[in-house]
């Protein structure tokens with residue numbers, strides 16, 4: 001609620017649409033309040049291929065989108081005419097999948113005569129739990145860990161300020177590493193949740209897998225996970241008859257990933273004298289990452305914010321929440337010819353701003 005308008009004025013109902021990968025997410029948010037949501041996943045259709053097939057994902061989005069919009073509206077007790085603005089993930093993601101969401105968002109915006117806001121998927125992850133209560137601290141250090149990205153960021157006002165990258169991954173993303181190692185170890189797709197499940201109750205100190213880029217002379221906030229993936233694959237090849245329980249191998253691998261992620265995130269907070277850490281993205285659902293981050297933040301006097309597990313993986317609520325934040329901050333709508341941007345770099349929350357608005361910002 002913008003303070004200058006007084007308590008009775010409410011913002012528009014913002015419908016958020018997410019189709020960047022294999023989840024079709026739709027949600028309705030107004031003034032930071034979640035009114036309704038729907039989520040449909042094509043995950044099962046990809047499992048036999050061991051990874052997301054872009055054409056299958058796009059077809060599933062086409063089939064799921066309108067039913068998801070109807071279901072989100074029904075759960076909110078609203079009609080399409082109640083929608084006052086549309087926010088949509090314009091990138092990054094699978095081109096085929098993004099096109100479906102962007103085309104649908106433009107169609108709804110045109111048909112309803114409401115403004116359209118293209119948003120960056122990863123900025124959506126940063127906004128994932130705004131509907132659960134507190135505004136984001138400003139500034140904060142954010143660790144984004146998803147299937148395609150791993151970044152440490154300095155974030156100010158999410159709706160207005162440029163987002164500063166402190167470091168990114170040089171090769172595989174953290175989630176990608178979970179997925180690939182799971183495949184090597186014979187676990188089902190998607191690998192991250194399978195690793196998380198299998199590691200429970202096992203010895204995470206059984207094997208000392210490498211902690212990449214954690215030497216004294218290494219770049220402090222840069223990640224690299226492809227060597228770790230290779231190390232696990234080599235170990236498995238070299239020890240076909242091992243008596244080490246598979247759960248211990250999995251737990252030791254998981255520990256290497258979450259040790260590096262949390263150590264670098266805490267270091268970034270310390271170096272920048274920022275006491276708030278936000279951890280988001282699909283891998284933030286990992287139970288050991290959540291546990292170790294909580295422990296290390298408590299030891300370092302850092303406040304940890306990490307969305308509820310169901311808000312960590314892709315969903316429509318995060319996009320509607322970010323759209324709602326943009327609308328309430330007075331952002332100009334994106335250009336009506338908004339295009340899908342599969343490789344969009346994260347330097348601001350909104351995508352497809354019209355040129356003059358970008359220059360004035």
Ligand code: KG4
Pocket residue numbers: 021145146147148149174175176178179190191192193195196281282283284285286287312313314
């Ligand atoms: O954010 P997200 O849903 O989609 C992208 O934007 O990429 O992240 C998906 C990634 C996948 O790599 C998946 O294996 C991983 O998040 N993931 C997990 C867990 N749940 C999802 N990784 C580790 N532990 C989990 N519990």
Ligand code: ZN
Pocket residue numbers: 121125146147281282313314
């Ligand atoms: Zn995501």
